[in-house]
Amino acid sequence: MSQQHHHSAHEHHHHADDSHGPDEGLSQILDLDAEILEASLSAVHADIAALIDGPVRRILDLGAGTGTGTFGLLHHFADAHAVAVDGSSDMLEHLRRQAEGLGLADRTTTVHADLDEGVPELDLVDLAWASGSLHHLADPDRTLAQVAAAIRPGGLLAVVELTGHPRFLADDAPGAAAEAKAHELLAVDRTVDMPAMGSDWGARLARAGLVVELDRPIVVDLAPPLPDVAGAYAFAILTRIRGAVVERLGADLDDLDDLDRLLDGGPSDVRHRSDLHVRTQRQLLIARRPASR
Ligand SMILES: C[S@@+](CC[C@H](N)C(=O)[O-])C[C@H]1O[C@@H](n2cnc3c(N)ncnc32)[C@H](O)[C@@H]1O
Structure with a gap:
């Protein structure tokens, strides 16, 4: 770990119990996932850009992992700053290293927090993003209500959830x-x-007071x-x-x-x-x- 990582990306500590521990296998999968899904995620960014009203200056990535969502969105929304929240300090460490390598460290803030204990209090964001993270939560509805309150009126939440594991x-x-x-x-x-995995996310978003404007599958089928x-x-x-x-x-x-x-x-x-x-x-x-x- 070099000094630089600490200078250029900041970490805020909230009460995270870090029960996840080091998980090299998962970080590797998430990085490979980013490569496999690259084209699909570009299409998702275009969907967000088509729906957003006004500029995207502040992004909140919930359960950011190694930063696939954070970095993809920062590339697409060139004026934005992202706050990446995760309960695993190892993931955030990995994310900060990647941010350095991509020249995105000064546009990224990491926050170490357990979302089950509450969404960190921040200035309102234009766009919140949660990919592959909501099904891990103890009470996704409670967290979604807090996420809705963290978005500016008119702002968006984009959710990506697995509907099954990849097949080869x-x-x-x-x-x-x-x-x-x-x-x-x-x-x-x-x-x-993980009882929430595969649940009706549209209904959950509506219960959180959000209006679903797009609901579509992301299909990757490479031969x-x-x-x-x-x-x-x-x-x-x-x-x-x-x-x-x-x-x-x-x-x-x-x-x-x-x-x-x-x-x-x-x-x-x-x-x-x-x-x-x-x-x-x-x-x-x-x-x-x-x-x-
Ligand atoms: C499957 S990974 C997805 C990572 C990333 N969003 C992506 O799409 O590549 C789920 C992430 O959620 C984080 N996570 C799970 N439960 C959490 C919680 N209660 N609070 C904060 N982060 C959590 C994990 O540490 C992990 O990094």
């Missing part, structure tokens, strides 16, 4: 059954651990031949899925053998295959805080 193998490809089985197990796990980043992405995601399935569900060993062949460096390893697809789907919602009457 065609139905008849070697290992496809193991991938499918792992996803089945994961789906059970998800409903236990071979794909660049190496697809293999790295598949490897990172499947490794994480394997971890979840093994630790929490005690999956049966035959299924694991097949799954392991996708990760073992051999001929079926997803990093060395030419038949990989990348299929992932998210939901995008853009909602407005009504202008005061």
